[in-house]
Amino acid sequence: MLEEHAKxxxxxxxxxxxxxxxxxxxxxxxAKKLDYPYKEKYEFHVYGPYSHELTLRVEELxxxxxxxxxxxxxxxxxxxxxxxxxxxxxxxxMAQVEEATPALxxxxxxxxxxxxxxxxxxxxxxxxxxxxKEDQIEKLHAVKGKLNFTEEEIADxxxxxxxxxxxxxxx
Amino acid sequence: xxxxTQKLSEEKVFKDxxxxxxxxxxxxxxxxxxxxxxxxxxxIKQLGTTYxxxxxxxxxxxxxxxxxxxxxxxIVDDSFDGRPEWDASERLLVLCAALLHDLGHGPxxxxxxxxxNLDHEEFTGKILLGDTEVNEILKRxxxxxxxxxxxxxxxxxxxxxxxSLISSQIDAxxxxxxxxxxxxxxxxYGHFDMERILRVMRPREDQIVxxxxxxxxxxxxxxxxxxxYWQVYFHPVSRSAEVILTKILHRAKALSESGYDFAxxxxxxxxxxxxxxxxxxxLALDEGVLLTYFQxxxxxxxxxxxxxxxxFVNRKLFQYIEFDLAKDYVKMKELxxxxxxxxxxxxxxxxxxxxxxxxxxxYRPGEEGERIPIHLLMPSGExxxxxxxxxxxxxxxxxxxxxxxxxxPEDFLxxxxxxxxxxxxxxxxxx
Numbered sequence: 238m239l240e241e242h243a244k245x246x247x248x249x250x251x252x253x254x255x256x257x258x259x260x261x262x263x264x265x266x267x268a269k270k271l272d273y274p275y276k277e278k279y280e281f282h283v284y285g286p287y288s289h290e291l292t293l294r295v296e297e298l299x300x301x302x303x304x305x306x307x308x309x310x311x312x313x314x315x316x317x318x319x320x321x322x323x324x325x326x327x328x329x330x331m332a333q334v335e336e337a338t339p340a341l342x343x344x345x346x347x348x349x350x351x352x353x354x355x356x357x358x359x360x361x362x363x364x365x366x367x368x369x370k371e372d373q374i375e376k377l378h379a380v381k382g383k384l385n386f387t388e389e390e391i392a393d394x395x396x397x398x399x400x401x402x403x404x405x406x407x408x
Numbered sequence: 409x410x411x412x413t414q415k416l417s418e419e420k421v422f423k424d425x426x427x428x429x430x431x432x433x434x435x436x437x438x439x440x441x442x443x444x445x446x447x448x449x450x451x452i453k454q455l456g457t458t459y460x461x462x463x464x465x466x467x468x469x470x471x472x473x474x475x476x477x478x479x480x481x482x483i484v485d486d487s488f489d490g491r492p493e494w495d496a497s498e499r500l501l502v503l504c505a506a507l508l509h510d511l512g513h514g515p516x517x518x519x520x521x522x523x524x525n526l527d528h529e530e531f532t533g534k535i536l537l538g539d540t541e542v543n544e545i546l547k548r549x550x551x552x553x554x555x556x557x558x559x560x561x562x563x564x565x566x567x568x569x570x571x572s573l574i575s576s577q578i579d580a581x582x583x584x585x586x587x588x589x590x591x592x593x594x595x596x597y598g599h600f601d602m603e604r605i606l607r608v609m610r611p612r613e614d615q616i617v618x619x620x621x622x623x624x625x626x627x628x629x630x631x632x633x634x635x636x637y638w639q640v641y642f643h644p645v646s647r648s649a650e651v652i653l654t655k656i657l658h659r660a661k662a663l664s665e666s667g668y669d670f671a672x673x674x675x676x677x678x679x680x681x682x683x684x685x686x687x688x689x690x691l692a693l694d695e696g697v698l699l700t701y702f703q704x705x706x707x708x709x710x711x712x713x714x715x716x717x718x719x720f721v722n723r724k725l726f727q728y729i730e731f732d733l734a735k736d737y738v739k740m741k742e743l744x745x746x747x748x749x750x751x752x753x754x755x756x757x758x759x760x761x762x763x764x765x766x767x768x769x770x771y772r773p774g775e776e777g778e779r780i781p782i783h784l785l786m787p788s789g790e791x792x793x794x795x796x797x798x799x800x801x802x803x804x805x806x807x808x809x810x811x812x813x814x815x816x817p818e819d820f821l822x823x824x825x826x827x828x829x830x831x832x833x834x835x836x837x838x839x
Contacts, residue, residue: 239733239760276525278527278529280529280562280563281562281563281564282563283780293764296764296808296810297762297764297810300734300810301733301734302734303734328737331737331738331741364564365564376564379564379566380564380566
């Protein structure tokens with residue numbers, strides 16, 4: 238029953254809250270690409286890979302009181318912070334989803350420490366991971382030209398993915 | 409003359425109930441329509457299980473795909489032709505993308521993808537780029553043409569005008585399916601003045617805008633969409649059929665994994681059960697194949713597979729109640745327990761299902777935008793977001809409507825037999 242919903246609560250719980258809708262979208266996508274068991278379907282969107290299903294699940298979970306959404310006014314823009322509630326924690330126990338593995342917790346922790354711009358870069362490169370590396374970079378510049386990602390950022394993104402993959406193997 | 413610009417000696421037309429005629433002049437388009445991967449779409453219904461509620465809804469993804477192509481053809485050949493903001497060299501690309509945008513859909517897509525964790529968009533790409541007839545045809549245009557078509561459908565193509573024609577809040581895909589689904593279901597919703605919208609669409613920089621004089625036609629389109637979602641697409645009886653269909657596939661998969669000896673070997677599904685299927689195996693599946701298996705499975709010795717198959721084939725669907733999971737998830741656990749005690753497996757016979765729709769969304773700066781908004785071109789040349797001009801659209805903008813239901817086989821609970829008191833207790837809880 239609502240196992241996929243419960244896994245999202247657990248993800249946000251393991252992160253001890255996530256600030257930014259974009260950040261949440263990219264974190265779940267990256268975890269999914271690393272073969273963690275998330276089923277949300279993604280397609281390419283304004284800010285890279287985006288899941289309508291995930292948006293819907295998060296909204297439902299907020300309505301159910303299993304997640305708390307806090308609107309933070311940042312002046313020129315607004316940001317949303319998501320946190321697991323006590324009812325949400327109870328629900329994940331009732332739903333009997335498997336506990337987050339140490340590898341997943343470590344992966345979430347690493348992603349949480351990065352900016353949403355960086356996660357947008359990482360997830361966009363992963364979206365094109367079926368292409369050779371030079372084509373991935375070419376595609377990145379084609380669809381994200383306005384963001385002017387530097388060579389250094391791109392190299393960092395590849396290294397970041399390698400680290401996350403190694404982390405999955407070690408754990 | 410190159411293959412890309414080659415025209416048929418005479419225009420071909422398809423008679424169509426929605427657009428009257430679908431016109432084909434390009435050799436490439438004619439060849440793509442004749443490919444076996446495109447012809448396969450004749451065997452996949454546009455609305456899945458909806459025909460069990462609206463008996464007319466037997467139309468296919470083939471006719472919808474032709475319809476989307478025709479709408480885009482009218483836009484680029486009539487409305488955009490000669491306009492400096494439109495790059496006419498993109499014409500064939502956008503026509504091919506319109507025609508092929510649903511190529512990867514499997515049989516009863518939603519349920520099938522859910523059970524086997526697949527994504528039809530991914531398969532559209534695989535069919536376009538794989539060893540297929542469609543790929544052979546597109547490659548004759550240019551080596552990178554199949555990839556370009558895949559990029560437009562995957563929304564990663566650099567020219568956003570081209571992408572918007574196929575995928576945006578007012579695109580050819582929606583304009584066709586709303587009218588086609590309304591026609592075949594027979595409902596009186598879903599109608600709007602498409603001719604008017606096509607006449608006022610304009611290419612502008614990296615988007616398509618609507619002249620403000622066409623605002624009321626767009627309002628009508630958005631309201632049509634809203635009504636069709638709740639009257640047709642989310643119809644609870646159709647959802648009930650889809651729930652059963654999903655559970656049939658779940659059961660067959662679980663039986664296969666447990667080594668169950670099927671009376672009729674599910675050869676067509678084996679690769680999906682064990683995750684080893686090939687693109688050709690994916691393409692070999694259609695709704696005829698699935699329905700044949702369901703018919704055969706009615707006589708399987710596994711009682712759950714046999715019962716669920718019987719229900720689907722003979723339209724003996726699950727009953728449903730409104731169910732607020734936030735309030736009632738403890739009750740859900742109680743129900744699961746009682747179902748088990750009554751000998752009814754809740755995994756297959758107690759199903760929670762949600763439907764949700766956002767009729768129109770506008771862009772909020774700094775937020776992860778769900779959708780690119782519809783922009784109006786004002787007489788002054790200024791571009792204004794639709795909900796800022798239209799009171800009707802403003803009233804429904806950003807407002808999501810959600811519906812939660814719990815599905816169960818009422819007949820199991822009301823039939824005479826054992827555990828009557830227990831079943832009565834379950835029915836009380838389901839009131």
